[in-house]
Amino acid sequence: MSQMPPGERPQRFIIPAADGYALAATSYPAIGIERARLIVAGATGVPQGFYRRFAEFASARGYSVLTFDYRGVGKSAPASLRGFEASFLDWAHLDLSAVVDSLADGKTPLFMVGHSYGGHALGLLPNHDRIDGMYV
Template sequence: MSGTSVETIEIAARDGLRLAATIFEPAGTARSTVILQAATAVPRGFYAAFADHLAGLGRRVVTFDYRGIGGSRPASLRGFPATMLDWADQDARAVADHAAAAWPNQPLGIVGHSFGGQAFGLAPHPRVTHVVGIAAQIGDMRLFDSRVAGRIRFLSRYLAPVLIPFAGYFPAGWFGMGENMPGGVFRQWTRWCLTPDYFFGDPQVGAAERFAAVTARVHLIGFDDDPFGPAAAIEGLAKGFPAGLATTEFIAAKTAPGGKIGHFGFFRTSTGRPFWDQVDARLG
């Protein structure tokens, strides 16, 4: 959008690893700062049009790549150590720390896509006052269509044990699952997917205790044609937050241009743009 300035920077994760990030600065004085937390294996560039739109509405927007993804990917992914908890604890939390320190007198919000919405609950930040989750859910496969669940089980049980040792990472791009990702990320994600209640059922995570620390208002938006975000899974994530903090909303795909939204269409200009101002209204 005219007037928005864009700057590429690096932010140090909590363990010191450098993360690629982009700041979308509005033309005038920013009324708040919003961090955009990506879905699994989706590079930050996918969200540029949406970030630019929010900047045009007066919000400063920070996008970033989790370790092992996009601009935060090392020269080789082979053997690169990373987990989904690292993405939340080391990466997302550090970006929130950076924003809170850089702009201490402004409201801080988060827009989280899929895992990006989960990540805030796993690593909440006390400065964040409003969170909007887009297709953010729990990945408990009992709540998903049998075809989706069957695919995850097959990849986890039969292909990953062969492909990860061979390649040194999980070649997600082969299966239309975003960018290739660190093997540890894929293993942890699929283990959660096949665990009842997702990460809430993993005693090593302590997800219930993590979510209990959330103080922000949380609004989760789902779509009725999203095979990776069924209503029950979105409601399941909402229930993990402290009572009274989380609300849910479901948008009918037929109301979008072309009649389709799915798991990724919200952030595409061609399908999601009519709904973008609704997110701005939820960010306080």
């Protein structure tokens, strides 16, 4: 993926959310020719590691896959959640929209797999038009 760092697979890195909040992400580059890019939009409170095997499976079939943790979840959570505020709208408007923008290049098809909340989030995205297809 052009906007993901090169290197060993999988590659962990940070994507800045629309408001600058640091989101932990992991890329699984396509093995062979890249057929499309795939964002895994996770369920409420489910850390990205849950989707690792799916990401590896899709990667082996030519999809560049990105998993990430919404703010307050998994590796995107602060040391303490006491006083931390985040909403479903934040997850869509600030977090997932930034992930979409980081992968959409207008040339390579961009798909999304939504698990639970991740499926509902499509309707909340200000940039949903950048997604070429979705499986929920």
